[in-house]
Amino acid sequence: MDKRIEFTLNGKKVFVVTDPLNRLLDVIREHFGLTAAKEGCSEGECGACSVLLNGHLVTSCIIPMGAVDGQNVETLEGVRETELGKIIVDAYADGGAVQCGFCIPGMVMATYYLLMNNHNPTEEECRVGISGNICRCTGYDLIIKSMMLAAERARRILWA
Amino acid sequence: MGVNSYLPKTLKEALEIRKDHDTIILAGGSDLMVGAFRATGVTPEFDKDVVIIRNLPELKGIKKNEKGELEIGALTTSREIASNPDVPWILRQAAGKMGAVGLRNSATIGGNIANASPKGDTPGPEYLLDARVVVESLDRGEREIPVNEFVLKLKTVAIEKDEIITKIVLPYGDDDFDNFFYHKIGRRYANAISKLTLCSAIKFDGDVITDFRVATTACGVKTNRSRDVEKILIGKKRYEIPSLIDEVNAQYEALLTPRAMPEYRKYSTKCMISDFLMKVSNNTAEKFNE
Numbered sequence: 340m341d342k343r344i345e346f347t348l349n350g351k352k353v354f355v356v357t358d359p360l361n362r363l364l365d366v367i368r369e370h371f372g373l374t375a376a377k378e379g380c381s382e383g384e385c386g387a388c389s390v391l392l393n394g395h396l397v398t399s400c401i402i403p404m405g406a407v408d409g410q411n412v413e414t415l416e417g418v419r420e421t422e423l424g425k426i427i428v429d430a431y432a433d434g435g436a437v438q439c440g441f442c443i444p445g446m447v448m449a450t451y452y453l454l455m456n457n458h459n460p461t462e463e464e465c466r467v468g469i470s471g472n473i474c475r476c477t478g479y480d481l482i483i484k485s486m487m488l489a490a491e492r493a494r495r496i497l498w499a
Numbered sequence: 500m501g502v503n504s505y506l507p508k509t510l511k512e513a514l515e516i517r518k519d520h521d522t523i524i525l526a527g528g529s530d531l532m533v534g535a536f537r538a539t540g541v542t543p544e545f546d547k548d549v550v551i552i553r554n555l556p557e558l559k560g561i562k563k564n565e566k567g568e569l570e571i572g573a574l575t576t577s578r579e580i581a582s583n584p585d586v587p588w589i590l591r592q593a594a595g596k597m598g599a600v601g602l603r604n605s606a607t608i609g610g611n612i613a614n615a616s617p618k619g620d621t622p623g624p625e626y627l628l629d630a631r632v633v634v635e636s637l638d639r640g641e642r643e644i645p646v647n648e649f650v651l652k653l654k655t656v657a658i659e660k661d662e663i664i665t666k667i668v669l670p671y672g673d674d675d676f677d678n679f680f681y682h683k684i685g686r687r688y689a690n691a692i693s694k695l696t697l698c699s700a701i702k703f704d705g706d707v708i709t710d711f712r713v714a715t716t717a718c719g720v721k722t723n724r725s726r727d728v729e730k731i732l733i734g735k736k737r738y739e740i741p742s743l744i745d746e747v748n749a750q751y752e753a754l755l756t757p758r759a760m761p762e763y764r765k766y767s768t769k770c771m772i773s774d775f776l777m778k779v780s781n782n783t784a785e786k787f788n789e
Contacts, residue, residue: 359504382533395604401532405506405551470689471599
């Protein structure tokens with residue numbers, strides 16, 4: 340049975356009338372037209388659908404809308420407008436992190452979540468940071484390099 | 500027609516819903532939402548009404564009770580458990596090795612025990628440390644159940660239709676044992692479902708073993724633990740351990756009932772127990788061993 344669910348989406352108060360069991364991933368893509376989050380595995384393991392829920396990285400394919408009521412959701416569309424988000428997107432481009440691109444919105448979200456909580460990550464910490472994000476093209480190394488580049492630039496520009 | 504969902508804002512509201520309706524509790528969703536998935540853009544399918552409790556504030560957080568025992572709210576996530584220094588090391592290990600970053604922000608300790616999967620990550624340390632599961636209902640208030648009695652069998656726990664798991668209580672911590680062992684065998688670092696996990700702890704008074712415990716997950720329908728096996732070492736001296744390892748292993752192996760790859764699982768269990776106990780015997784074990 341449909342219910343009115345109110346939440347904050349990329350800084351704006353929004354509502355949707357939907358079955359509370361519908362997945363956050365489907366609602367942000369189909370109702371709000373925010374298609375950065377992708378459906379990969381549908382079981383919370385591949386990270387392609389990653390968003391931030393109350394500031395924490397989650398896989399939106401396993402979050403029912405009822406769990407979003409009154410909460411704060413940020414997607415890549417919001418994150419890429421932030422200063423840190425822009426630095427990460429640019430570092431991914433400059434570092435050659437992207438091949439087919441399907442996993443990249445989730446990778447950027449995981450990178451953002453890592454760097455928000457750790458301004459000076461080691462390579463190992465970067466690998467753990469994206470350990471829930473599966474990429475079938477790159478072999479990860481250029482993504483890791485780009486994460487380190489983003490961290491270095493952010494330290495210089497944002498956190499000096 | 501789909502089922503009803505309830506979105507309580509407080510524990511009291513949630514308990515009223517549980518009393519009045521036949522419901523499934525949906526906490527972090529990392530297990531139930533996967534099982535209920537049908538197709539992209541299609542409402543996940545549940546066979547009962549659902550009460551979504553992910554954000555109930557009363558069931559979150561970690562604190563000490565008057566007896567000094569650690570109480571972990573049922574909706575505390577694996578990330579919160581893994582990163583809280585008040586939590587015993589062995590439970591932090593289990594929570595920190597569950598899934599990956601995003602999943603650990605959803606998965607809850609209450610959901611992990613309610614799910615009653617033998618491959619669950621947090622139940623192993625809970626069995627080892629004699630954890631108690633606290634459930635609450637409107638009519639009967641709180642009741643506490645030892646974790647090994649709470650899990651009845653595969654995917655089945657001793658919870659009544661009107662109850663909600665509110666917290667897990669840990670009567671033992673890092674100071675209560677001299678050496679701990681935790682090792683999870685999975686097929687990869689992240690997103691690994693346990694193939695076999697061994698948890699163990701030992702305590703000495705001088706050279707005399709005053710407590711020894713061992714629990715295995717993913718090696719039968721329930722987490723394996725037996726006080727009778729543990730008593731083989733209790734009361735014995737450190738130097739006697741090597742002569743008793745075979746008996747511990749033989750009796751422990753008799754408890755294990757793995758469905759798949761039984762030889763592998765039994766052999767690996769034996770190796771891990773022997774490795775830990777030999778290090779303890781030789782005084783080369785660290786406080787925390789992996």
